[in-house]
Amino acid sequence: MDQTRKIKMMIPGPVEVHPDVLKAMGTPVEPHYGDAWVQKYQHVLDILREIFDTSGDVFLMVGSGTCAIDAAMGSCLQSGERILIGNNGFFGDRLVSIAEHNGLDVVQIKTEWEKAIDPQQIHEALKKDASIKAVAVVHGETSTTILNPIHEIGPLVRKRGALFLVDAVSSLGGVPFEMDAWCVDVCASATQKCLGAPPGLAPIALNERAWRSIDRLEKGEHGWYGDLRIWRQYAQEWGSWHPSPITMATNNVNALLVSLSQLMQEGIPARMERYRRLAVQVRRGLREAGFPPFTPDDMMNPVLTAGVMPKGQDSASIVKYLLDEYAVQISGGLGALKSKIFRIGHMSPIMTEADIQLVVDALKNYPG
Ligand SMILES: Cc1ncc(COP(=O)(O)O)c(C=O)c1O
Structure with missing residues (x-):
């Protein structure tokens, strides 16, 4: 590499x-x-x-x-x-x-x-x-x-x-x-x-x-x-x-x-609201790309979102695809969910809407 x-x-x-x-x-x-x-x-x-x-x-x-x-x-x-x-x-x-x-x-x-x-x-x-x-x-x-x-x-x-x-x-x-x-x-x-x-x-x-x-x-x-x-x-x-x-x-x-x-300069509530909006963007993008979020919207985690793989597909392949083709590192699942979900962390204070869009677009292009 x-x-x-x-x-x-x-x-x-x-x-x-x-x-x-x-x-x-x-x-x-x-x-x-x-x-x-x-x-x-x-x-x-x-x-x-x-x-x-x-x-x-x-x-x-x-x-x-x-x-x-x-x-x-x-x-x-x-x-x-x-x-x-x-x-x-x-x-x-x-x-x-x-x-x-x-x-x-x-x-x-x-x-x-x-x-x-x-x-x-x-x-x-x-x-x-x-x-x-x-x-x-x-x-x-x-x-x-x-x-x-x-x-x-x-x-x-x-x-x-x-x-x-x-x-x-x-x-x-x-x-x-x-x-x-x-x-x-x-x-x-x-x-x-x-x-x-x-x-x-x-x-x-x-x-x-x-x-x-x-x-x-x-x-x-x-x-x-x-x-x-x-x-x-x-x-x-x-x-x-x-x-x-x-x-x-x-x-x-x-x-x-x-x-x-x-x-503190941004303000705790403003920071939380910014994360919340990014989470909404991720979830919308996942749905558009055909990977429904693992949790329903009323259980939304504002800093971390998992997408569910279509039946029979392994999330390891999507993790590899994002890394190889887009230089984006996400994670697979853990334990029993290892291959069934992939996890996108959006808990960095410098994460932007453009970063999320990059991943969403990549997921939409995933050849499967
Ligand atoms: C919820 C939770 N608890 C505990 C840990 C372990 O933390 P650390 O790796 O900083 O020891 C992690 C790490 O990812 C975590 O996400």
């Missing part, structure tokens, strides 16, 4: 980032402590707090989104405690695996991959089993494009007194999210998707209820790095000089600051 060819990335993350974000990645390495650093770092956390829409605490872990999910489960619960996982996709399965690796006792509500998690099923399970300490659900299930109704599940989980952990890795910054209003206690995300920065950082937010669950445990028993108490301790005791327990990835933070500042 021609290595100099510029590929248009339209996968479900990582995303193409703004040139100014890339430029910030290339600035000289700087100390992760001292007055200037602390001021910048706190500013990033303040913006993230607005995006999570929480008055709780926010930390920025060096790692991918999984690192923050692992920290959430490992910090809030101790081995043997029961967690209920609403599972309707590949990343629901991943939540199960992370919980099991933390020694948790997992019970699941397994839902078909075509459907969203039913809040009432979660409520019923909690009513029947008072030993469930926490519930975990993926917001945007990237494997299927399904958005789970976090806003409906949260109040029910709160009513039953359990803790609510949400994986917003592929939704935060692109899909409306109100952590406090939706009764989410811990939320984990990543920078390489709707937040428009390179991979490498994992924002995590948590509230007082989460801290109570953490503080009731004698000590973190799932390692040091992911113990959120350690992150709080450094924020409190070293906050005015060295606000993280580890060497922060300063270049990634600089890049994130640029992308977050662009988001």
Whole structure:
């Protein structure tokens, strides 16, 4: 393959980032402590707090989104405690695996991959089993494009007194999210998707209820790095000089600051509306090209859309066709949907209507 060819990335993350974000990645390495650093770092956390829409605490872990999910489960619960996982996709399965690796006792509500998690099923399970300490659900299930109704599940989980952990890795910054209003206690995300920065950082937010669950445990028993108490301790005791327990990835933070500042300048509602319009354009184009969207319009994910292949055809061929003929990289499905759907990510802040049109036109020309 021609290595100099510029590929248009339209996968479900990582995303193409703004040139100014890339430029910030290339600035000289700087100390992760001292007055200037602390001021910048706190500013990033303040913006993230607005995006999570929480008055709780926010930390920025060096790692991918999984690192923050692992920290959430490992910090809030101790081995043997029961967690209920609403599972309707590949990343629901991943939540199960992370919980099991933390020694948790997992019970699941397994839902078909075509459907969203039913809040009432979660409520019923909690009513029947008072030993469930926490519930975990993926917001945007990237494997299927399904958005789970976090806003409906949260109040029910709160009513039953359990803790609510949400994986917003592929939704935060692109899909409306109100952590406090939706009764989410811990939320984990990543920078390489709707937040428009390179991979490498994992924002995590948590509230007082989460801290109570953490503080009731004698000590973190799932390692040091992911113990959120350690992150709080450094924020409190070293906050005015060295606000993280580890060497922060300063270049990634600089890049994130640029992308977050662009988001705040555009305005969160305006950014969401722009994504929504792009999603409508994708869906219209898919239908015109003969690949119906995987989800109905009333379940539209504003940052990610899947098209369904005609019977007997494999989505791998369309992924290859777009890459070979149009230099556009999209993704196939995952798991049981691997060959049945293809996924177009439109979660990059620099995605345009013209980019979408390029894909739509290419799909219309697909020889099949
Ligand atoms: C919903 C969801 N959860 C978790 C992950 C894992 O995140 P990471 O690869 O940043 O660890 C992903 C990655 O695509 C995801 O889409």
